[in-house]
Amino acid sequence: MTTILDVIEERVRRTPDRTAVICAESRLSYRRLWNGARAVARTLTAHGPVRGSVVAVLGPGNEHFMTAVLGCWLAGASWTPLDPAWPEERRRHVLTDTGAPLVLVTDGASAAPGRLHGVPVLAVAEAVASASGTPDDGEATDRPGPDDPAYVIYTSGSTGSPKGVCVDHGALAAHLAGAVAAYQLADDDVLLSFSAPAFDATVMEMWAGLVAGGTVLLRGSALWTGPQLFARVHEHHVTYVGCTTAYFETFFGEELTEREVELLGGLRAVFFGGEAPSAAVVRRWLAGPLGHVPLCNGYGPTEAVIAATRYWIRQGWDGGDQVPIGTCVPGHEAVVLDEEGREVAPGDSGELYLGGRCVARGYLNRPDLTAQRFVRLPGRDGVYYRTGDLVFQDGEDLVFVGRVDRQVKIRGFRIEPEEIEVVLRGLEQVRGAVVGVGRSPAGRDRLEAHVVPEDRAVPADVFTVEVRRALRERLPVYMVPDVIRVLDELPLGATGKVDRTRVLARTGGA
Known part of the structure; x- marks a missing residue:
């Protein structure tokens, strides 16, 4: 595998009519998704050279969002999300920092007509409406290679200025391949992507299912109620739910009714991440009627490409007050060092460094900060990201302790x-x-x-x-x-x- 484009194109050839994306009343087959993305790529290149640039995508995580992202990649561009809920100053900062030549809007209500902070705005729906041709008609695209940037996601900085984390295609492809193996995803799975597009876990929630050849159900702009969530899981035969820990505890943390158990009966697993889960909520789930459905606690900073570790929680778990963050997803490596840079003994806490193929390129336009956080370690190959997280090792599993800077x-x-x-x-x-x-x-x-x-x-x-x-x-x-x-x-x-x-x-x- 070189990039996600190669994998999805192969899925288009093998199963062109299989449903790839569901959002509200919309369904896109692999063929329609691909053709729409190629139309977006044509629209982008018609406005000027975009290869190597960062295109902003504004709006909810709907079917047009996935089409826009795929279109950016086909045009040789990377992308960055703009959340409609962000204050104007943060949007302006992202557009200025990335030098975005264009803004792709996935929802017509998300931006003023024409321009956003001086940057031209294009509607994805209008570009998709022009789609024609077939996936194998030979039309050229300016495809990226594994070392080219795939996306830039902004995280809050300790200085108050958001910093853009740049991830390349090789790192993304390696993580998605590792995630498919770690979470045992298959082509008959339907994954629910419930997180917001500005949260990097959405990248895995949206694209891991397609790498596996399955289907992705998108929440879109509406934050569903519990009954709505459970009804859609049942209606679309969802097998895997991906969400933040807070969403999991909000929607799945209560005792389930008999009807809710019935609606969720097709689940194979629920994975969450972003912050430490409540051990009490986890125990309640395992003791309940759906306790046979395993939970997966994922951990990973944006700089180490989404979820670097995972911990499966199954019936019989008795982990006390804390859920570990587990072991590395394939493609990731971890080492725990003390303040002197020496590897700590099992059971002793130290700072977590993450390496392997799944490490970001660094911070956009921040070489000084990149040099501080992305480092080389004596006796080890490649670059490691210095997480600032304190952990210790309990057997094979890593356990989160806290932040160095807190x-x-x-x-x-x-x-x-x-x-x-x-x-x-x-x-x-x-x-x-x-x-x-x-x-x-x-x-x-x-x-x-x-x-x-x-x-x-x-x-x-x-x-x-x-x-x-x-x-x-x-x-x-x-x-x-x-x-x-x-x-x-x-x-x-x-x-x-x-x-x-x-x-x-x-x-x-x-």
């Missing part, structure tokens, strides 16, 4: 707030939790926990007493939060992850 010192003790969050999420009475550092009225630093109860009928004062008692049984006294705030829910950001910034904005005060 370590805090309170009253002389070094503390990882994520470690407290893991313990909180492992409590039966807790649905979700975020821990941060605030200031007391006296001006002293203190730990503050923002917690969503499992049973909202329990009075807040009773709940906090129970949680505090449980924490004292599991943590040193200096790690028990001074303040526990009870929330109805944890707000989600545009990517479907918990918006920690909004939560921690409440930190501090009396």
